[in-house]
Amino acid sequence: METERIFKSSDRRAKIIAWIVIVILFLIYYTIMAMIAPARKMEALKSEYCYKQNENNPVDERIFTDSTYLDLLHKKSFLQSRVTMAATDSIYLSIRLSDSTLNLEISGVTVHRAQIRRINISTILSENDNYIILSMLSSPLTISKNFSSIEKEPLMIKMAPKDTSEYVPDIIPDTADFEPVNYIMEMDNGIRLHIYQEDKLKPGDGLYRSLFDIYHSMRYAAKTFWRVITFRVPDYQPYIKLRIPRSDAKIIYRALPEKGQIALYF
Amino acid sequence: MDEKRIPDDGFLKGDVIRIVFNWLLIVIAAISLLAFLLYGIPALQEIPPTGRTIITNSDELKKDESYKKQITLIKRDIQRLTWRYNSYTSGLSYMVINTTDNLFYLYRNKKLIRQGHCSTGSFKMLKTEEGRSWVFKTPKGKFWIHGKTKNPSWRRPDWSFVEEGLPIPPQDHYSRWEYGVLGDYALSLGDGYLIHGTIYKRFLGMPVTHGCVRMNDDDLEAIFNTLNIGSKVFIF
Numbered sequence: 344m345e346t347e348r349i350f351k352s353s354d355r356r357a358k359i360i361a362w363i364v365i366v367i368l369f370l371i372y373y374t375i376m377a378m379i380a381p382a383r384k385m386e387a388l389k390s391e392y393c394y395k396q397n398e399n400n401p402v403d404e405r406i407f408t409d410s411t412y413l414d415l416l417h418k419k420s421f422l423q424s425r426v427t428m429a430a431t432d433s434i435y436l437s438i439r440l441s442d443s444t445l446n447l448e449i450s451g452v453t454v455h456r457a458q459i460r461r462i463n464i465s466t467i468l469s470e471n472d473n474y475i476i477l478s479m480l481s482s483p484l485t486i487s488k489n490f491s492s493i494e495k496e497p498l499m500i501k502m503a504p505k506d507t508s509e510y511v512p513d514i515i516p517d518t519a520d521f522e523p524v525n526y527i528m529e530m531d532n533g534i535r536l537h538i539y540q541e542d543k544l545k546p547g548d549g550l551y552r553s554l555f556d557i558y559h560s561m562r563y564a565a566k567t568f569w570r571v572i573t574f575r576v577p578d579y580q581p582y583i584k585l586r587i588p589r590s591d592a593k594i595i596y597r598a599l600p601e602k603g604q605i606a607l608y609f
Numbered sequence: 610m611d612e613k614r615i616p617d618d619g620f621l622k623g624d625v626i627r628i629v630f631n632w633l634l635i636v637i638a639a640i641s642l643l644a645f646l647l648y649g650i651p652a653l654q655e656i657p658p659t660g661r662t663i664i665t666n667s668d669e670l671k672k673d674e675s676y677k678k679q680i681t682l683i684k685r686d687i688q689r690l691t692w693r694y695n696s697y698t699s700g701l702s703y704m705v706i707n708t709t710d711n712l713f714y715l716y717r718n719k720k721l722i723r724q725g726h727c728s729t730g731s732f733k734m735l736k737t738e739e740g741r742s743w744v745f746k747t748p749k750g751k752f753w754i755h756g757k758t759k760n761p762s763w764r765r766p767d768w769s770f771v772e773e774g775l776p777i778p779p780q781d782h783y784s785r786w787e788y789g790v791l792g793d794y795a796l797s798l799g800d801g802y803l804i805h806g807t808i809y810k811r812f813l814g815m816p817v818t819h820g821c822v823r824m825n826d827d828d829l830e831a832i833f834n835t836l837n838i839g840s841k842v843f844i845f
Contacts (some may be wrong), residue, residue, distance in 0.1 A: 377650045408662060408666075409667070410669075429694060447845055451694055453627055557647070567646075
């Protein structure tokens with residue numbers, strides 16, 4: 344009886360140790376795969392945006408390590424991006440992380456300006472001395488998907504009355520509005536722009552923001568997990584996380600078209 | 610008499626504690642694993658890469674003729690792009706309308722000269738049983754003034770009758786015309802959208818219109834006198 348108990352106990356311990364080893368090995372594999380992802384992304388960007396020598400205008404590639412040149416290239420990229428967007432009649436967003444502002448613009452006219460209260464940006468995007476990143480930013484980023492806590496167009500459906508007896512005149516709309524405003528815009532080149540409301544109008548706003556963040560973190564983690572367990576390197580999505588006043592966040596989200604464009608200067 | 614074996618009290622307590630402890634360990638491990646996957650992995654991905662650009666600012670390079678040429682070229686590009694970008698914003702008068710907060714801003718020579726409340730589209734979708742539908746929203750983007758009218762009259766579109774449960778009259782029927790409901794002035798933005806006055810002034814600052822932009826009498830007069838045909842109107 345005593346021997347059987349000891350055997351059962353050691354068997355269980357062995358099983359637990361085996362499971363722990365399996366989990367640790369999986370985590371090591373998972374971490375390695377996930378850490379390869381940013382380097383892969385950078386390689387992909389390099390092959391797309393690296394400098395290609397022009398026979399008519401040869402360039403000494405040491406210039407890409409010169410701060411004066413890179414600074415000018417930075418300005419040029421931002422301007423080029425904005426000129427491209429201004430040529431359309433659409434609404435677009437200029438993000439200037441250097442002076443913490445978000446500008447909503449139409450054809451070169453700034454129609455709304457918002458102050459950024461907090462910035463959190465991926466390491467890869469903070470390299471403002473990297474020729475590849477600066478070249479990538481010379482064309483506008485296009486929104487491919489939106490995930491938001493508010494609707495883009497808050498449509499209300501009203502059925503037409505059959506005759507005048509059914510007609511009820513519209514009442515004054517309820518303009519009291521405390522809905523939390525948090526959203527994520529995914530760009531076509533994989534960059535994610537997270538915009539969260541900074542101010543707390545209700546006690547639950549901070550919690551709602553955290554839940555929104557956790558939900559989307561789980562979504563991205565699930566994507567990574569699926570790729571890793573199918574032996575593929577996950578997609579790395581550099582991010583820009585901004586906190587701005589709620590009213591500005593709402594105006595920007597509602598104003599930008601579904602496939603709106605964004606220029607970035609940092 | 611039925612004799613039941615009552616378990617040792619000490620043994621029962623110990624067992625329960627062990628089970629609770631085991632489950633607590635499992636829960637803690639699961640939460641830690643989840644936190645690692647959700648936040649640990651993204652944080653590890655943000656460890657700066659080793660292959661960062663090293664800024665050399667070589668003096669030898671700066672003396673090079675090709676370097677000077679490249680700097681001149683890029684400066685010229687910036688100048689050209691700046692000029693091009695600024696050409697989009699002329700000194701002419703223009704108006705900006707914020708449909709989220711129902712506010713307007715009037716500019717002359719790039720300076721704000723007037724601002725106030727207006728009313729824009731209600732975002733209502735009117736549907737009939739026959740399957741017709743209209744969405745009452747103010748379009749967004751860049752527009753310009755197509756025409757200006759004093760003492761405008763309103764030609765009621767089909768939805769105006771449908772909305773009140775009235776039969777739709779023929780296109781040229783007299784009942785389609787209403788006078789005095791659009792205020793003293795109207796400025797056309799094209800596609801039937803107007804900037805006009807209103808008899809419902811208490812609704813200014815609210816999203817209540819069928820897509821047009823309603824203004825206060827004084828603001829409307831100022832806008833009418835400031836904007837010309839061709840003046841730009843930016844709606845967002």
